[in-house]
Amino acid sequence: MTSARAGRPRRSSRETIEDAAVELFLEQGYPRTSVDQIAQRAGVSRASFFNYFAAKSDVLWVGVDDSAHRLAEELGRVSADEAVDPGRAMEEAVAAVLAVAADFGPERAPWAVTEAEAMGIGDELGASALPRFAALAAALADHLEKHGGMERTIARSTSAALAAAVATAAVDWARAGSRRGTLAPWVDAALVPLRAGLGSSRSA
């Protein structure tokens, strides 16, 4: 099709390496698996691993990073040149988040959270998780500030809370086993205290 470009064809694929890595992670645990071992099982040199993944921890976040890009696009597309409106921007942000969350079926839970304890990921998880969290929050904040006209601090605080709700929901969802369904309702549930406002949890 589109192939037959010039140059040497790829001998391996991203998926091959990813599969080998996940196998080893589940067998031995994440920290006790070296990049050498992954490359060896995938039948590839160590250098080639880094041709496909910038870091060992990136394997844990394959699906997430793609979705983050989709979310950014979705936010950029929506209300391209409309008047600023905080309420509208807020709804758009939540809707975009839920739309992306709906794409995460029971199968698509990232290894990083489902197998966090099975793989013995402790601090390593945290170290690689925050860049993703920050990227999500930044995208949301940008939208709220630009299309919602919200003040910078408010926009960032709000979007951080949104991102935190997503992260919380993702952890619960991933731990819920194979009957978890889609991520979307979990995010929706985690949004409850934010919609109501913190003060009103008094009546909960």
Added chain:
Amino acid sequence: MTSARAGRPRRSSRETIEDAAVELFLEQGYPRTSVDQIAQRAGVSRASFFNYFAAKSDVLWVGVDDSAHRLAEELGRVSADEAVDPGRAMEEAVAAVLAVAADFGPERAPWAVTEAEAMGIGDELGASALPRFAALAAALADHLEKHGGMERTIARSTSAALAAAVATAAVDWARAGSRRGTLAPWVDAALVPLRAGLGSSRSA
């Protein structure tokens, strides 16, 4: 006083090493400063550096980690054996956070956030920041769940939002320069959208 214990006395101090490290971070940037260099300037061996700090990045968070412990204590002390009450627990959590925030004077801003760009800290910051964030959120969630009787998901989502507000406020505060004053009012400002609820930002 309490000293004169048996054993060899310390030849160096945590502060000495911290000072040397921060000097170098500001001169050359964080990633271009090696632990060897820090130890050398502090007049100590590399092994001794790791006697005082578990990781290079810990130097950036000296004050923060202490305050995190204080917060946990404060939360544990409050309402030790009272009836569960979500509203009350919530107020206690916010109060504890604000109390700790009030202790951060203009001088006490952690290097990690004030000098983030001066030191060229990019991803390294994120990697070392999340464990702190998670610890804060976990302490708050534990309190809300135990003393507030809140459902697990709600408690965690709420506390994550709280922690996110603190983090957002801390960044703004640290960037505000030496006239920033105490962290407390910044946190209070970042809590505004949470108190009101996300939906009500429509009217903002």
Added chain:
DNA sequence: GGCTATAGTTGTACGCCGTCCAAGAAATCA
């Protein structure tokens, strides 16, 4: 003073991650 227990310091070695680069190998294009 000498002996012992204790606590801090130092050198050394190790495994691993992530980066860099130069050399090679397999394809297309002319």
Added chain:
DNA sequence: TGATTTCTTGGACGGCGTACAACTATAGCC
């Protein structure tokens, strides 16, 4: 056939964090 492009590979390097054994300096006690 040769040139160009693209991917692969090996090797070397610097750096972090861990482990450990050897050493040093103190206090307490006989």
